[in-house]
Amino acid sequence: MLRTALRNVLAHKGRLLMTVLAVMLGVAFVAGTLVFTSTIQSAYQKSSEEGFSHVDVAIQPVERKSDDENLKPVDNLNQQTLDKAAALPGTESAIGIVSGFTGIAKKDGSLAGGGWGTMGANYYAGKDGKSEDSRYPMKQGRPPQSANEIALDAKTADRTGYKVGDTVPVSVDGPVRQQKVVGVFTTDDGSVQAGGTLVLFDNATAQKLLADPGEYTEIQLAAASGTSQAQLKAAAEKLLPPEAEAVTGQKLADDQSKQIEKQTSGMQTAMLAFAGIALFVGIFIIANTFTMLVAQRTKELALMRAVGATRRQVTRSVLLEAFSVGAVASAAGLAAGIGIAVGLRSLMSSVGGGDMPEGPLVVSPNTIVTTLIVGVVVTVLAAWLPARRAARIPPVAAMGSVHAPATTRSLVLRNTIGSLFAGGGAALVLGAISSDDTKMMGLGAALLLIGVFVLTPLLSRPMIAAAAPVLKLFKVSGKLARLNAVRTPRRTAATASALMIGLTLITGMTVIAGGIQHAIDKMATGSLKADYAVSMANFSQLSPDVKKKLDAMDEVTASSAFRTAPARIDGEKESLSGVDGSNVADLTSLEFTEGSWAGVSGGKKAVVDTDMAEDHGWKVGSTFKVTYQDGQQGALTVAGLYKGNQVIKGIQLDNKTLTPHMAKVGDLQVMVKTSGGASDAMKEKLEKGLGNNPVVTVQDKEDISEGIAQMISILLNILYGLLAMAVIVAVLGVVNTLAMSVFERSQEIGMLRAIGLDRRGVKRMVRLESLVISLFGGVLGIGLGVFFGWAAGELIAGAGLDTYSLVLPWGRMGVFLLLAAAVGVVAALWPARRAAKMDMLSAIKAE
Structure with missing residues (x-):
């Protein structure tokens, strides 16, 4: 055997x-x-x-937990802690570390690196400023020694074309600094290896820009010969300041x-x-x-x-x-x-x-x-x-x-099982929408897909019969193609199902993505009256100096900085959002159910979204106590209730009230209204006024919408590329089925040739059969994809994205149907040619 x-x-x-x-x-x-x-x-x-090869022990601030009572940010490490660590027995060297986001502009003005991978740090030359930092050996030039000097990593220098002596635009939190490149260094930093950038400042400048004068974000210790990492960690723990920890380099x-x-x-x-x-x-x-x-x-x-x-x-x-x-x-x-x-x-x-x-x-x-x-x-x-x-x-x-042939009993059993699976799956999907249960949704989708697959032979006859009027146009070849397609329903179903699964996933994801894009676009642009939103490229905080520069421009008629700070309300941690109460109404478009922005400017009033108000039992005129970030307590009165969304929600109060209590003042973004409205020329003026800053983005509503569309398109293109594998496999399935079908029907094809069907007619017959099977799978796949996309969208809307609505991408669905037709045409090329080349006499004699 x-x-x-x-x-x-x-x-x-x-x-x-x-x-x-x-x-x-x-x-x-x-x-x-x-x-x-x-x-x-x-x-x-x-x-x-x-x-971490040069680090045996690192002293770091402990990250504050979400349920921590203290609202203040954790303090950085100071020079005193560094000096004590350097004097510890078993310490060979101690380095103070300062790091944070730092962007540099390429020669064309765009941001070098990749957002979060664009970092800045200090060159630690020892307490006397005369030592070498072993982390960053200089390849060219020297380390930075003054506030207007920097050093670049070698990979960034190669990518950007900068060299020692060039002047480079650099920005940390908004304002542009013109820095002179005095050195190029090598580093094994993984972010740099992956395409990021690393800029070195002298120690004092790095502290001023990335932390506070005299502070470090981390202290790294190297152990002397004969001292283990565990021993050095135990020694370092004895001098730790509050809210700091010692961690070994190995950990x-x-x-x-x-x-x-x-x-x-x-x-x-x-x-x-x-x-x-x-x-x-x-x-x-x-x-x-x-x-x-x-x-x-x-x-x-x-x-x-x-x-x-x-x-x-x-x-x-x-x-x-x-x-x-x-x-x-x-x-x-x-x-x-x-x-x-x-x-x-x-x-x-x-x-x-x-x-x-x-x-x-x-x-x-x-x-x-x-x-x-x-x-x-x-x-x-x-x-x-x-x-x-x-x-x-x-x-x-x-x-x-x-x-x-398949018995009536087996067909009834198959159709019954398929109906139970499909009906049960559809019921679970609908039930998941009302109960917001994603697991139930997934189970229901799987059962429905299996049920439709089992029922595909039953569905094939009426759906393929629907194509009869079109196939009649091709006379004998069209009629034979339809009969051949339904001759073995199970085989036709299995072939069409392969394509159906791929198109179900592609269509479903496209429908979901289209709905999410429309919802976010509606939120982002519908809640704003401002012409422009100014923010950091990596969404970190902007310096308040950016708003001052914008306000100094003649073209700017109104602006509002959006700030956030943690607070405690009724014993729970909440976030307060600061706005410029005097003109925020001209820059936002919120739907108020009660009250308005009136009274927020410069006072102790705030507007609150309806969900939060309902949770706390507030209404217009209610007063609630607030514990601010600096520990001081105050009271706010509700001036208005509005419908919140993913862009603007929570408690909104005047910046003049919030800012004095913030540990560090920074803006999430600045909303700007201009005299001439949004235009390319106005956008260019604003960017120029901000120094053509590589880390600051100036976006109008169209830019925001395009940014959302671009992100979703990138994700969809990746998914299309991955799912193309399933479609390619489906093409092979159609080719395989047709090839086997042609082999089985050799005698029949020989007889057709003998009674007058020419080679062109044979080719047309096989191609039309392939096209019908592929379109059958395509229609099923697109139909299921739309249903799954609608169901998932309802789940998304129920999870909080209120602006979500079903958006059917008719254009793309048309492309998917054409793709299914193309699969049928391409898959039929070889089998059709093989069928047409058969010798009729040999085919008639074949068993």
Whole structure:
């Protein structure tokens, strides 16, 4: 039986090629994902270990917990703590660290680096200012020594073209500083390796810009020879100021490695999910292939049974064929996956604008074993049902070519099960909307998808019959194509289902993304009357000097800075938002249910969103006590109630009331109204007035909308790229089905040719059959996708995005339907050509 199975595999190389390709693509995606994520994990972990190689113990401020009673920010470390740490027994050296966001402009004025990866730090030259900072060896020039000097990392210098002696625009919190480059240094910082930037200031300037004079955000200690990290940590703990902790360098490296692993595991899970979809689609192709191969070998299997082979042996014979196919496809998929990993690594570097940390390609034994097992198991499982069917065929019936069609009982059972699954799934989806249960939604969607798949043979006849008027235009070829498409409903259903699943996911995600984009766009632009919103590129706090510069411009008629600070109300931690009460009404468009902004300016009044007011039992005129960030207590009176959204919500009071209680004053954004309204010329004037700052963005409503659209489009394009794998597998499925169908109908095609159907008519018949099957899958997929998109959207709206509404992307859905048609046309090219080239006499004589 083993020899027979292997001979059958070799005898049907062409027929099994599509199956091998389908399995290989899914397996390649699994292998590529595992190799890629393992490689970047290893590279970043190695980089982080190198980054902490000079650190044995770090003294850091403890992050305040969310339920902490203290509202003030944690104090930084001071020079006194640094001096004590340097004098500890077992300390070889102590370095004070200051770091924070710092952006530099490229020569074209745009921001170098990638937002959060654009950092600044201090060059610590010792207490006397004459030592060298071992973290940053100078490649060219010297370290910065005065307030107008900086040093750049070597990779940033190469990317931007800056060199020693150049003057560079630099910004920390808004205002632009013209800094002279006096040095270029090398660093093993992982952020720099990944495309970020690092700017060094002298110690005093860094403290002034990134912390406060005389303060450090961290102190790093190196142990003397003979002192372990644990011993130095124990000694350092004795001098710790309040709200500070000592951490070993090893723990810092381990924590960063865990964080990297956690970040990459999310990406790995998402990519493996799409690989699973591709494999799931491939199951239909494998099952179809083995079903047709078994049908073609009915007499052969019956003869084997007649000469003594048992049902179990026949089943094993088919499964051995599947195992052989799966093993070959998995090995090829592993090789292709390694190539995919290399390509993804290069793509990530080019898209990110930088290079990933250096490191070898990691192909672990677990990856190899997992990949091979997945491919083989999927193939064998898909072939198990056809194998069972083959073993159950009575030998006499099979040898007489009596093909038993599906019984009425089996069809009724299948349709009943499908209806129960589909009905139950739809009920769960609808129930999940009312109960806001995402898990129920996921279960319902899965059951509905399975139910529709089971019912697909039943649905195929009426849906394909609906295409009859169009197919009549193609006369005999069109009629034959329709009859061939419904001749074997199960095979047609399995082929169409592969395409249906891919298009269901693509359509559903597009509908959801369109609704979210419309909702956020409506919130962002509908709640604003301002012409422009000015903010930091990385959404950190703006310096109040930015608003002062804007107010000094003749074109600016009104502006309001938005600030936030923590507070305590009724024993609970809340956030207070500061606005300029005198003109905020001219810059925002809030829907008030009671009261208004009147009285907020310069007073002890505030406006509150309706949800918060309901939670606390407030109404217009209510007074509530507030504990501010500095610990002082006060009282605020409710002047108005408004409907909040994701952009503006909570408690809004005047900046003159809030600012005196803030630990550090900074603006989240500044809303601006201009005399000439929004225009390209006005935007250019504002940017010029702010010094063409690389870290500050000036956006009008259109810019805000385009920014939202761009982010969602990028995400959708990534998803389309990943789901394209499933569509490619579906194409192979259609090709496979048609090729097998043409082989089975050789005699029939020969007879058609003999009675007058020319080669062009045969080609047209096969192409139309393929087109009908593909469009059937496409219509089902788009319909299910719209339903799932609507249901998920209702769940999103119930979760708080009130402005969400169903937006049907008719244009994209039309493209998806054309894509389904294109799949049918492309998939039919080879089978149609093969059918047309048949010799009619040989075909008539074929069994």
